[in-house]
Amino acid sequence: MIQVENLVFQYPGNDGPTLKGLDFSIAKGEIFGFLGPSGAGKSTAQKVLYKILEGYKGQVNIDGKNLSEWNNSYFERIGVGFELPNHYLKLTGKENLELFAAFYPNGKKHNSTELFEMVDLADAMDKPVETYSKGMKMRLNFIRAIQHDPDILFFDEPTSGLDPVNAHKIKQHILDLKNHGKTIFVTTHSMETADGICDRVSFIVDGKLVLTDTPRNLKSRYGKEAVKVDLKNGQSEEFPLKDLGVNPQFLEFLKQDEVKRIHTLEATLEEVFIRVTGKSLGDE
Amino acid sequence: MKKIFKLAFTDFKLIFRDPSLRSFLVLPVILFALIIWAVPPLIEKYAILAPYLSLFLVVGVIENTQMFSFISSMVLIDEKESDVAKVYGVVPLNKMEYVLSRFLIPYLFTVVLNLVLLFVQNICDLSVGAIMLISFLAALVVPVYALAINSMVQNRMQGMVYIKAFNMLVLIPVAAFFVPEKFVHLFGVFPTHWVFQAIDKATQNLSIGLFAAIGFVFFLSLLWFVSRTFVQKHFV
Ligand SMILES: Nc1ncnc2c1ncn2[C@@H]1O[C@H](COP(=O)(O)OP(=O)(O)OP(=O)(O)O)[C@@H](O)[C@H]1O
Numbered sequence A: 001m002i003q004v005e006n007l008v009f010q011y012p013g014n015d016g017p018t019l020k021g022l023d024f025s026i027a028k029g030e031i032f033g034f035l036g037p038s039g040a041g042k043s044t045a046q047k048v049l050y051k052i053l054e055g056y057k058g059q060v061n062i063d064g065k066n067l068s069e070w071n072n073s074y075f076e077r078i079g080v081g082f083e084l085p086n087h088y089l090k091l092t093g094k095e096n097l098e099l100f101a102a103f104y105p106n107g108k109k110h111n112s113t114e115l116f117e118m119v120d121l122a123d124a125m126d127k128p129v130e131t132y133s134k135g136m137k138m139r140l141n142f143i144r145a146i147q148h149d150p151d152i153l154f155f156d157e158p159t160s161g162l163d164p165v166n167a168h169k170i171k172q173h174i175l176d177l178k179n180h181g182k183t184i185f186v187t188t189h190s191m192e193t194a195d196g197i198c199d200r201v202s203f204i205v206d207g208k209l210v211l212t213d214t215p216r217n218l219k220s221r222y223g224k225e226a227v228k229v230d231l232k233n234g235q236s237e238e239f240p241l242k243d244l245g246v247n248p249q250f251l252e253f254l255k256q257d258e259v260k261r262i263h264t265l266e267a268t269l270e271e272v273f274i275r276v277t278g279k280s281l282g283d284e
Numbered sequence B: 001m002k003k004i005f006k007l008a009f010t011d012f013k014l015i016f017r018d019p020s021l022r023s024f025l026v027l028p029v030i031l032f033a034l035i036i037w038a039v040p041p042l043i044e045k046y047a048i049l050a051p052y053l054s055l056f057l058v059v060g061v062i063e064n065t066q067m068f069s070f071i072s073s074m075v076l077i078d079e080k081e082s083d084v085a086k087v088y089g090v091v092p093l094n095k096m097e098y099v100l101s102r103f104l105i106p107y108l109f110t111v112v113l114n115l116v117l118l119f120v121q122n123i124c125d126l127s128v129g130a131i132m133l134i135s136f137l138a139a140l141v142v143p144v145y146a147l148a149i150n151s152m153v154q155n156r157m158q159g160m161v162y163i164k165a166f167n168m169l170v171l172i173p174v175a176a177f178f179v180p181e182k183f184v185h186l187f188g189v190f191p192t193h194w195v196f197q198a199i200d201k202a203t204q205n206l207s208i209g210l211f212a213a214i215g216f217v218f219f220l221s222l223l224w225f226v227s228r229t230f231v232q233k234h235f236v
């Protein structure tokens, strides 16, 4: 459980704050996402929460206890998936993983071989990381973050640099973690990642949270509750979702020619983002 | 304890798998060969060297510390540059424990190098006590050097420049051997001066207690200071 109130953070030497008063909370068993353009402050917010940046203002409570009151045992409870790959290039994947495993108490830790199998790296685990591709290194980041079975997880751009298949797998693993009751905070500028896994998302722009809601609500609030029907003969028309099945015009229209496609007019998260913030996300 | 050994052991893997670091491990071997075989015949042949015998030991002792000063500096710079340092920032490891685990082995190893050097050399007669004190004192150069470098530089390129500068810096107080008596301790602003003076006293069979004490206080204060600045910077 993470509760954040009026979080303000300024990097030493910068003119103004990077985080300008954030309010949000993340429940146990919830995946919460920060969606925003580059430079918005997503990573900064996570760094404050995982205690690498000091000197923030505002309230941060983790499981009811003030962040600053947590000692080193905090790091046993959290797992951090860093934004960029960071490993010892001369060591093998397995050596990298096991080096950091040594810092955690025994008992809860996952078996390293199983972790490598889980992200399809079993063949590479005994090879030096300098021979890995970016996507392989990111998958190593991922398993390093979860190897000690932490309760709270921070994933900074977990799918960046991954091909669609692996991105999909990582998203599935994150959903699995949620089903095991973990508290999960992800940042992304990928609309698909946010839409696919987050229970709730916050739009963050320029250090401020503009809007927080479930992806479902956001998309329907800003889209049209309607379907659009395209026919093979080129005709196309929109019909409201309400009472669609007994709408005579709709049924009549369908009979005019073969249907090419029917799609709902709910907005994509990206469209909602642009409408609400006036900014584009910039893609991965 | 387990954590500390795991880290120390990893450092050795990192060193042995990096050709440029690995090659530095032969430095003390060359040094020993010079001090044991090359220097004594020289001294016998050239009588003018007699007043400067302690200088050979001074240079020998300080060059012994340079191997791990360089290796540890580079291991840490690499770790910072590759962002691996950030991972240490989010594991349940006390930051001072981290510093300790990174330097315990390089420090002790350097102590042993100096013990061996000072015991096997036959340039000067030294007491066992003096040899012990000098070895433990001089090896403090390693953590101070590497932590200071890593508190200042951002990347490998800068690191190489600073390392060159530091290599000279540690040797500057050698000049104290060539200035009039009353100016000798002007070089006391350089911490290695006190190591050198202690060695000089030891070669004359005088008490090294005072200089060694100043040296320990100087080095330990520096160590405390650079550890703090290092810890504030390294993991972010
Ligand atoms: N170490 C630092 N010192 C000073 N300013 C910084 C530092 N790190 C980040 N910033 C500034 O803080 C702002 C937010 O950066 P942050 O990395 O949190 O953005 P982000 O939302 O994660 O972006 P991205 O999507 O590119 O990862 C940027 O304007 C950046 O320049």
Ligand SMILES: [Mg+2]
Pocket (backbone or CB within 6 Å): A042, A043, A044, A083, A156
């Ligand atoms: Mg970021």
